[in-house]
Amino acid sequence: MKITEIAQEEYITGSLSCAGCAELLAVRLALKVLGNRVVLIVPAGCMSTVNCYYPQLPFRVPMFVGPFAATGAILSGVSAGFRMRGIKDVHVVGLAGDGGTADIGLASLSQAIVGRRKFIYICLDNEAYMNTGIQWSSTTPYGAITTTTPLPEIVRESEQNKKDLFSIVIAHRIPYAATACPSYPFDYMEKVKRAAATDGPSFIHVLTPCQSGWGFPSSKTIAMGKMAVESGMWHLCEYRDGKLSFSYVPKNKIPVADYVKIQTRFRRMKPEHIDRLQKLVDERLQAMQEMISEPAEVAP
Amino acid sequence: MGEKKFITGDEAVAYAVKLARVKVVSAYPITPQTPIVERIAKFIADGELEADYIRVESEHSAMAGCLGACMAGVRSFTASASHGLAYMHEMLSYVAGGRFPIVLAVANRSIGPPWSIWGEQQDSIQQRDTGFIQLYVESAQEAFDTVLQAFKIAENPEVFTPVMVCLDGFHVSHTEELVEIPDQAEIDRFLPPFTPNALLNPDEPMSLTMGASDRLYTKWRYEQFQAIQAAAKVIEAVDKEYGKLFVRSYGGLVDAYRCKGADVIVVTMGGLATGAAKEAADALRKAGIKAGVLKVRAFRPFPAEAVRKHLASAKQVIVIDRDCSYGYEGALCSEVKAALCGLQPCPQVTNFIGGIGGADITPVDVQVLVKKVIKTAPHKPGGIVFQYQEEK
Numbered sequence: 001m002k003i004t005e006i007a008q009e010e011y012i013t014g015s016l017s018c019a020g021c022a023e024l025l026a027v028r029l030a031l032k033v034l035g036n037r038v039v040l041i042v043p044a045g046c047m048s049t050v051n052c053y054y055p056q057l058p059f060r061v062p063m064f065v066g067p068f069a070a071t072g073a074i075l076s077g078v079s080a081g082f083r084m085r086g087i088k089d090v091h092v093v094g095l096a097g098d099g100g101t102a103d104i105g106l107a108s109l110s111q112a113i114v115g116r117r118k119f120i121y122i123c124l125d126n127e128a129y130m131n132t133g134i135q136w137s138s139t140t141p142y143g144a145i146t147t148t149t150p151l152p153e154i155v156r157e158s159e160q161n162k163k164d165l166f167s168i169v170i171a172h173r174i175p176y177a178a179t180a181c182p183s184y185p186f187d188y189m190e191k192v193k194r195a196a197a198t199d200g201p202s203f204i205h206v207l208t209p210c211q212s213g214w215g216f217p218s219s220k221t222i223a224m225g226k227m228a229v230e231s232g233m234w235h236l237c238e239y240r241d242g243k244l245s246f247s248y249v250p251k252n253k254i255p256v257a258d259y260v261k262i263q264t265r266f267r268r269m270k271p272e273h274i275d276r277l278q279k280l281v282d283e284r285l286q287a288m289q290e291m292i293s294e295p296a297e298v299a300p
Numbered sequence: 301m302g303e304k305k306f307i308t309g310d311e312a313v314a315y316a317v318k319l320a321r322v323k324v325v326s327a328y329p330i331t332p333q334t335p336i337v338e339r340i341a342k343f344i345a346d347g348e349l350e351a352d353y354i355r356v357e358s359e360h361s362a363m364a365g366c367l368g369a370c371m372a373g374v375r376s377f378t379a380s381a382s383h384g385l386a387y388m389h390e391m392l393s394y395v396a397g398g399r400f401p402i403v404l405a406v407a408n409r410s411i412g413p414p415w416s417i418w419g420e421q422q423d424s425i426q427q428r429d430t431g432f433i434q435l436y437v438e439s440a441q442e443a444f445d446t447v448l449q450a451f452k453i454a455e456n457p458e459v460f461t462p463v464m465v466c467l468d469g470f471h472v473s474h475t476e477e478l479v480e481i482p483d484q485a486e487i488d489r490f491l492p493p494f495t496p497n498a499l500l501n502p503d504e505p506m507s508l509t510m511g512a513s514d515r516l517y518t519k520w521r522y523e524q525f526q527a528i529q530a531a532a533k534v535i536e537a538v539d540k541e542y543g544k545l546f547v548r549s550y551g552g553l554v555d556a557y558r559c560k561g562a563d564v565i566v567v568t569m570g571g572l573a574t575g576a577a578k579e580a581a582d583a584l585r586k587a588g589i590k591a592g593v594l595k596v597r598a599f600r601p602f603p604a605e606a607v608r609k610h611l612a613s614a615k616q617v618i619v620i621d622r623d624c625s626y627g628y629e630g631a632l633c634s635e636v637k638a639a640l641c642g643l644q645p646c647p648q649v650t651n652f653i654g655g656i657g658g659a660d661i662t663p664v665d666v667q668v669l670v671k672k673v674i675k676t677a678p679h680k681p682g683g684i685v686f687q688y689q690e691e692k
Binding site for chain 2: 060082
């Protein structure tokens, strides 16, 4: 995709999101790819609470603020309804946060993928319940302070890095899934395009740096997303036809410590915690490489 | 011409769903509603019903699937009971608050612990304030007829409110009866194709829900309040219209049985209590006791005026509750008392809490109860009789 191919049209204008909000950018870019033949299901989260308070309704496409746990099921329902009416040219899209996807909405998403109806599920992952004031979610990285993980002791206790939502999703043998970050807009938009062209469910897990929740200047959103990828805290990959692949591999990997030290949410981490996080990140990368390079078993 | 089938209440509901030409069914199994969604799945598999069947992972998602379908512009249906209905609770408020005209069948069942699959009405009573219209039926035939009526009530532009059709678990859901089923053309004359009130339509982009200020929120709730009040007349009109087309009607909001000139009237909901009370009333009348039965068909909107009218001249009123609002009394009893408030003279009200956890209420039970109440009154104020005997 070239920069000249990006649509001029805006489908979300007048949003009340914070300055430097990566979620808003992710939604804006996705809608540029999808156009206006789209309906949005938006559960509780920044996208709905910040953007859907009457009369400030910035979406210029049909949307519905759904219950927190129900996004997957509503997508299935809308998709089924459109199918029964013979409507084929409308994208049914869910825009849910990390809590709405990896925590409370996981069962609903799982069954929706199993149900195989056509929809695009975009998970906007800012790594905590930001809209309610920065509470821990299962995608919060190891060592991050939130209002429900305020103490260093708690940081030490939570030994696991963020929940591997993407692996859970691809374990469903979903027709199309990808991870992305709006700091890499062409990669992201290409993935939205591929999701839209998929016959069946598709899922895009987007890392959306949050200046308020992570603690960095609002001018640094794009840089923060790039550092997440370059440090291995986030990967850009794709799952198509049952195969996992990296869509971008950083040439010069940076240490996790560089990423951690510029965000106030990691301020309580001691050197041993950072070492621990680096180890978790390295292990995750190795596991992914094994998944990718594992040769197909050939029957004798 | 229609046909007569020997089927259970659950199957009768499934036949009604088929004839309503429902386009999306989103469902999760739970006893005793499961035969409803099994039968519908078979209708679809056999090509008798053209619909998309969403097999969900929970009752919460079952209602969410219906909601999605409704916003996509098609008629949708689901069924539940007991713990499943409790799990659906958030969605019930959501579809009622959003004014989505979905029909939900509930095969009434107890809620554990202690664990029990058997019948009572606690499950739907707990959902009283979600904003659903609640209709309670007495028989498989009434279940069939009421599901069809429910779609017409829910989709009335003055109402646009979801409807819960409640049938007693097992006593109605699993009991076979001869049910008259009109043919498709006749039903089509009664129930027109679905016209949605709120659509996810790219040609007319709208936000279907939103955050609202206190003022707008209150306006929204006031309109909901008015719509459910208005539903009372619509329920009556739809039942009358149905009666004209198919001979059967059920009194709209209440069904008064031998209430005229009755000294003692038993107030009931659903099949088990109503059936027992009606038989008891016949026997009591033969024995010279002027007894009647008032079946409350619509619990929401509550027909306070009709209840008051029918009970005004009775000396004694006995309200049978297959539920309990713990810390007070049966939920139906509270509503009946409120409806009678201010009457001079006011009938004395006794609350009977029984038929729970699948316990039977027999015509003899009701007769004994009526006789006991007549004997003790007017010396003792009406109290609560719990259907329970301490084991010796």
